[in-house]
Amino acid sequence: MTEDILQVRGLSTRFFTQEGQVNAVSDLDLTIERGEVFGIVGESGSGKSVTARSIMDLIEPPGEITEGEIRYRNADFAETVGDDHPGAVDGEFVNLLELPPAIRQSLRGTSFSMIFQDPESSFNPTLTVGEQLAEAVEVQRRASARPRSTRARTESEEYSLGSLMLSTVLPSKKYVSDESRERAIELLELVGIPDPVERADEYPHEYSGGMLQRAMIAQALAGEPDILVADEPTTALDVTIQAQVLDLLDDLQKETGMTILLITHNLGVIARMCDRVGVMYAGEIVERGSLTDTFDEHVHPYTEGLLGSVPDLEGANRRLQPIPGNVPTLLDHEMEDRCHFADRCPKAMEDCLDHPPEFDADERGDHEVRCVLAERDYDEGRALPPDYFDETERTAADKHADPDRTEEDVQPERTQSPVEDSGGGGL
Amino acid sequence: MSTDRSERPLVRVDDLQKYFWEQDSILDRLLGDEPVPVRAVDGVSFEIREGETLGLVGESGCGKSTTGETLLRLQEPTDGQVEFDGDNVYDLSGSELTDFRREAQVVFQDPFSSLDPRMTVGETVQQPLDVHEIGTDDERRERVRDLLERVGLSADQLDRYPHEFSGGQRQRIGIARALALEPEFIVLDEPTSALDVSVQAQVLNLLDDLQAEFDLTYLLISHDLSVIRHVCDRVAVMYLGEIVEIGPVQELFDDPKHPYTQALLESVPRASTDERDRDRETLAGDVPSPRDPPSGCRFRTRCPQVISPEELEIDQETYRELMTLRERVERRDISLETVGDEDQFDLDDGTVPDEDVPAFVEALRNRLLDTDLPAAHEEIVERALAELARGNWDEAAAQLREEYESVCERQNPDLGNGGHPAACHLYGEAADRHEGTEPLQ
Ligand code: SF4
Ligand code: SF4
Numbered sequence: 001m002t003e004d005i006l007q008v009r010g011l012s013t014r015f016f017t018q019e020g021q022v023n024a025v026s027d028l029d030l031t032i033e034r035g036e037v038f039g040i041v042g043e044s045g046s047g048k049s050v051t052a053r054s055i056m057d058l059i060e061p062p063g064e065i066t067e068g069e070i071r072y073r074n075a076d077f078a079e080t081v082g083d084d085h086p087g088a089v090d091g092e093f094v095n096l097l098e099l100p101p102a103i104r105q106s107l108r109g110t111s112f113s114m115i116f117q118d119p120e121s122s123f124n125p126t127l128t129v130g131e132q133l134a135e136a137v138e139v140q141r142r143a144s145a146r147p148r149s150t151r152a153r154t155e156s157e158e159y160s161l162g163s164l165m166l167s168t169v170l171p172s173k174k175y176v177s178d179e180s181r182e183r184a185i186e187l188l189e190l191v192g193i194p195d196p197v198e199r200a201d202e203y204p205h206e207y208s209g210g211m212l213q214r215a216m217i218a219q220a221l222a223g224e225p226d227i228l229v230a231d232e233p234t235t236a237l238d239v240t241i242q243a244q245v246l247d248l249l250d251d252l253q254k255e256t257g258m259t260i261l262l263i264t265h266n267l268g269v270i271a272r273m274c275d276r277v278g279v280m281y282a283g284e285i286v287e288r289g290s291l292t293d294t295f296d297e298h299v300h301p302y303t304e305g306l307l308g309s310v311p312d313l314e315g316a317n318r319r320l321q322p323i324p325g326n327v328p329t330l331l332d333h334e335m336e337d338r339c340h341f342a343d344r345c346p347k348a349m350e351d352c353l354d355h356p357p358e359f360d361a362d363e364r365g366d367h368e369v370r371c372v373l374a375e376r377d378y379d380e381g382r383a384l385p386p387d388y389f390d391e392t393e394r395t396a397a398d399k400h401a402d403p404d405r406t407e408e409d410v411q412p413e414r415t416q417s418p419v420e421d422s423g424g425g426g427l
Numbered sequence: 428m429s430t431d432r433s434e435r436p437l438v439r440v441d442d443l444q445k446y447f448w449e450q451d452s453i454l455d456r457l458l459g460d461e462p463v464p465v466r467a468v469d470g471v472s473f474e475i476r477e478g479e480t481l482g483l484v485g486e487s488g489c490g491k492s493t494t495g496e497t498l499l500r501l502q503e504p505t506d507g508q509v510e511f512d513g514d515n516v517y518d519l520s521g522s523e524l525t526d527f528r529r530e531a532q533v534v535f536q537d538p539f540s541s542l543d544p545r546m547t548v549g550e551t552v553q554q555p556l557d558v559h560e561i562g563t564d565d566e567r568r569e570r571v572r573d574l575l576e577r578v579g580l581s582a583d584q585l586d587r588y589p590h591e592f593s594g595g596q597r598q599r600i601g602i603a604r605a606l607a608l609e610p611e612f613i614v615l616d617e618p619t620s621a622l623d624v625s626v627q628a629q630v631l632n633l634l635d636d637l638q639a640e641f642d643l644t645y646l647l648i649s650h651d652l653s654v655i656r657h658v659c660d661r662v663a664v665m666y667l668g669e670i671v672e673i674g675p676v677q678e679l680f681d682d683p684k685h686p687y688t689q690a691l692l693e694s695v696p697r698a699s700t701d702e703r704d705r706d707r708e709t710l711a712g713d714v715p716s717p718r719d720p721p722s723g724c725r726f727r728t729r730c731p732q733v734i735s736p737e738e739l740e741i742d743q744e745t746y747r748e749l750m751t752l753r754e755r756v757e758r759r760d761i762s763l764e765t766v767g768d769e770d771q772f773d774l775d776d777g778t779v780p781d782e783d784v785p786a787f788v789e790a791l792r793n794r795l796l797d798t799d800l801p802a803a804h805e806e807i808v809e810r811a812l813a814e815l816a817r818g819n820w821d822e823a824a825a826q827l828r829e830e831y832e833s834v835c836e837r838q839n840p841d842l843g844n845g846g847h848p849a850a851c852h853l854y855g856e857a858a859d860r861h862e863g864t865e866p867l868q
Contacts, residue, residue, distance in 0.1 A: 043623035194712075195755070197765045197794070208713040238486035238650065240710045243694035247709050265624065268696030272703060295700045309628035310698050311657035313680070319635075320657070322628030326593050 004073060005034040005226060005259050006055070007093065011068035013047075013054045014332075016061075021332040024050040024063070026283040029358075032227070034073075037253060037260040039274035040285075041267060041306070045327045047283040048263045052231045055261070056114050057096070057104045070096045074111065074226070110140055113220035117232040119212040122219060123204040129215050130200025133184035134177075136222035141180070187218040192248055210241035214248065221252070231263045246272055267310055271295065276366075279303050282328050282340035285358075289367030299361045299369045301345045339371065343389040347373065349382040436474035436510075437612060437644050438498065443471050443507035445490070445497045449718070466717050467493040469668035470507070472842070475612075480638065480645040482659035482676070484652060484691075488714060489665040491648045495614045498646075499531055511612070529559060532605040534598070536617035541601055542589040548575070548600055549585035555607045574603040579633060595626035599633070606637065612644045619654060631658060652695050656680055664688045667725040668717055674847030684849035686732045712751075723836040724852065728754055733835050734852055745798055746831070749808070752795055753827045756811070759820050766791045779816040788812045 008030035015022040025047040032038045042048040054065050071093040081103060082089045088098035096104055108114075116122065123132060181200070188196035191214040204212060213233065220228060230249065234242040250273065253260055262273055270277055270291075277294045278285040279302065287293075287300040298304055308321035325344040328335070339345070339352040351372045359374035361367040445468040450460045468490040475481045483491045496502045498509045500516050509516040511527060519527050535541040542551055549571050556567045572582040578599040589597055598618060605613055615634065619627040631654065638645060649655050655662055656676060663673040664685065672685040683689045690710040696702055712729045715721055721728050727750075735746045755761050764774055767790045772779050779787045791812050800808060807830050814823035834852050842850040 043625060194751075195760070198760065198762045201762070210713055238714075239652070239694045240486065240690060241713070243696070243707070243709045244711070246696065266696070267624075267698035268702065271698050271700060272696040292700050295698070305625060307698065309625045311628075311631070311653040313653045313656055313692070313695055313697060320628035320632055322632060323625040324629070326595065326626070327623070 002033040002035065004031050006030070006032040006073070006261075007069070007071040008051075008055065009069040009071065011051070011054060011070065012066045013050050013059060013063060014066050015063045019331060022330050023283050023332050023335060024330060025054060028068070028283070028285060030278065030285070032259060032261060034226075034259055035257045036275045037262060037273050039262045039264065039270040039277045040280055041264060041270050041277060042280035043265060043306075043327060045282075045330060046280040047330075048265075048280045049231055050283075051280070052114070052229050052261065052263045056108070056112055056229055057101070058114075065097065068097065072096055072107075072111065077107075077111070109136065109220075109223035109225065111225055112227050112229060113223060113225040114229040114231065115213075115216050115220050115233050117235045119209075119216040120204065122216045123212070125204055128201050128203055129207065130181060130184045130188070133187050133200075133215070133218055133222060134180035136219050137180045137183045137187070138177070140223040183222075184218075187222060188215065190221070190252070191215070191218040192244070193218075210237055210244060213237060213241075213245055217245075217248065217252070221256075224256075225258065227259045227261060229261045229263070232265070233262070234269060235264070235266070242269075249273065267295075267307065279306065282335075283330055284340065284370060286341065286371065287361075287369045289361065293361070293367040297361075297367070299374050300341075300371045301347050301373070302341050305344075341371075342384070347378045348384045348388075349379060350384065351376070351382060352384070435477050437477045437512060438475040438646070439510040440474070440494075440498055441472050441508045441510070443468055443494065443497060443509060444505040445493050445502060446505045463718055466668045466720060468497060469717075469720075471663075471665070471668075471670045473663050473670060473673060475644055475646055477611075477644055478638075478642060479660040480647055480658055482655040482662040483646060483648045483665060484650065484655045484662060485665035486650060486691075486714060488667075488717060490668040490717070491650075491665050492616055494665070495533070495616050495646060495648045499533055499614055500527075501533070525559070529608040530610050531612045531614070532608065532610040533614040533616060534601050534605050534618050536620050542597055544589055547586050547588055548580075548592070551589070551600060552603045552607055555604060559608060561608070570607070571603075574606055575600075577606070577637075578603045579629075593626075594622050595630060598622060598630055602630075602633070602637070606641070609641070610643070612646070614646045614648065616648045617650070618647070620649070620651065627654070634658070652680075652692060664691065667714060667720050669725060669850065670842055671726065671851070672847075672849040673842070678847050684847070684854060685726075685851050686730045686853070687726045688849070690729075690731070721836070723834075723839050724850070725839075726851075727833065727835040730835065732853065734833050736832065736834075739831070741801065741804060745800065745804075748796060748798060749800075749804070749827075749831055750833065752808070753824070753831060755795075756815070756820065756827060757824045761791075761795070761815070763791070763815065766794065776818075778818040784813055784816045787816045791815070 008028060011025055011028040011030075012023070013025040015024055028047075028051060030038075030051070040048045040051060050059070050063070053059055055070055059065055071090070073092050074094065075092040078089045078092050078094050081094060081099065085099055088095045096107070123129065185196045185200050188200055193199050193211055193214055199207070199211070204215075207215060233249070234245050237245060246269065249260065252258070260273075262269070264270060274291055276288070276290055278288040279294060279300065280286065281302050287298055287303045289297075294303060295307065298307070302323070305321070305323035309323060311320060312318070323344055328340055328343070337355045339348070339356050342348040342352045345352070349372065356370050356372050358368045358370050359372075361369045361374050444466075446464040446466050448462040449465055450462050455462070471490075471494060473481070483494060485491045493502065497504050498516070500509075504517060511531060514523065514527075516527060546554070549568070552571045552574055553567050556562065556570065561567065562570065571585065575582050575584065580596060580599055580603070584592075589600070592600065602618075618634070619630050622630060634645070635658070637643060645658075647655065647658055659676045661674065662676050662679050663670045664679075664687065665671070666687050672679065672683065672688045679688065680692065683692055690708070693707045694709065697705065708731065710729055710731070715725070715728055724730070727733050731747055732743070733747060733750055735741060735743070739746070741749075763777075763779075766772060766787060771790075772783050772787050788809050792809060796808070799805075807826070811823040811826045814820075814826065838852070840850045840852045842848050843854075
């Protein structure tokens, strides 16, 4: 029996920049079942990273979640917070957006964990990797040793913050306990670091990129989270190392049954990992369904275009079918109330000038698509003239505030070694 | 791309080397530290025929970009030779060098940093024409307009600055600039790596069209095998500063010879619903440092097919594990202090007391190897680990080498000649000596 573990409802995340309000994520629904791997795929500026960070409560000014609910299913937790925050609780679900920041933060590591493209940001360079993993284990141990009350969890959070600061001051700090050290080594072994005993005593800079990525996964797993949010986890890695890390995530998921939300621009990674997929464009999920629904039976012309743009490793030298034009700006005052893909869509019709809702693509009801083609066939007689959008100046398209860019989520791909980096002047 | 190409090489690269030197500052010299070479490119040879696209593919640090920059003489080589249209590029000077700089252009990966932010697009594209004093002012401006339109931008965007353009548009500007002097040859260094996939497709199609229209010869440097597959006529695969395989694109992708090429191709996740059921063998380990590359074949520390001595009757996977163990012994990368339970073994002077050696060896062995070994090999390994317990690292390494040394570590395989050579002993003379080792498919 599958059950929903996370329900995102009507989520909107805006960035209030000098150029205006950027609608990074708009009215987004997302349902994730316990134990599945759900993938969100999209290009830069699609809002996929902002979605992940909204769920993790990592949106910072000028960004803000302006609307919506993030409902997390955890009966114990619902009971614990129910007294103080009855408005947030609905049966076994808790709407995280109704909770004070301290409590939301206390879920990090133990209920939700996140891994990023760039593992350096997750480690303190002055402590060994083993010590940092042991610390993560300790935080979890303290949290679960006490009754799951709000107070205890908040306190333990402060305590860990305090000891983290202490450890920064005293870089030679020993492990909190032998037990946590052993668990740290186990975690390194779990993520397939060869020679975990030796590696535990090394510092982050002594790790290769792929190993540090593994160590970050170990750190994220220390608290045995329900949901792992993986934001472009392999984008900075070379392809043979990417394959190792994907194998690892796959194995861990099968062993622990954890739920993974995987964010990536790489359709191959999606195909390799995911049960269900949401395709994002301009802050919305435009098509969602099983892997087969989206890859083989897609309805949305954007999904079609995305798949048509990927050069095929096996196939013959067919000409690529790119999507013309650029990503829209997402500036509120420039966004019209139409299908946001209409200006690039080869099948745009008059019907598309009203913002389409999500339609069911088939009878089964779990393949949904935000496109009028789900309801009616393309009709040339209703097609928009080719120059319809020309008066809207699109030249500078994606130069505008692109909140995803700040996390560099689409700046693939080549991790530069000093060797490759060196030299190379102008012409 | 068309198959009807002339066979004449436009570019001939012969044993090109490019080393960078570390610990080479004045302070290092005062302290008497020897400079350490980083062998970014270590003896590569290949030809690029007129009108073709040669792909150079490999992972970060393999030296592919350095190769591109060095053959354009944007960097001076450490050794080796590059001929362009029959002339040695490193001997050119004066007007000949100027001509070469016109004929051979480059497009870099990063459209965000390779354009001067203070120059308008028109100025950027026109700059090479000004430098080389081509035509009158009016002619230059006219040419810039043509170029911009040709790469899919509009001529009224001339007066805008790079920051006003998207990544894909900036890459088009970079391409227009590279085309300004009507070159014969363009090095495309990761030209689409910073772009979204839908925009990448636009740029790849554009490059294809331009090649046909202007008879261009390309060297495409990329880490992305799908892009290489799509665009190139022939491909060279690089690993740790060397070319390990080179051949026509379809042959190389359909029938990769070198174990590294095979692994690389297997590693790419396909964007298709069969992907989860695909059999794939993932390569273990990391790329070794180019400061201290492995002896013999540089891929041997990760190669699943590393060749065992003939008389050794042991399955391939176990042999691979033993070779990895040897590597660790040789690099002294095993921490003896942490063997066993807390304080179980007293290692004060780096050696284990005699009476503890058997228990120590057992604990260490179980930590280092997952598999059971045939009895004879179990004995060899335990003997070597007992040497470690007494602090004799060199002796342990020597014993293991004696038993397990591979031809792959003694000899660096040559790339060889022919239409599709691979630098691997499975295909050279060693393969004949070692019959029975079938290259995996
Ligand atoms: S709604 Fe219309 S414009 Fe939008 S994707 Fe569908 S067909 Fe194209
Ligand atoms: S020479 Fe040996 S180690 Fe190198 S690729 Fe061939 S089999 Fe593998």
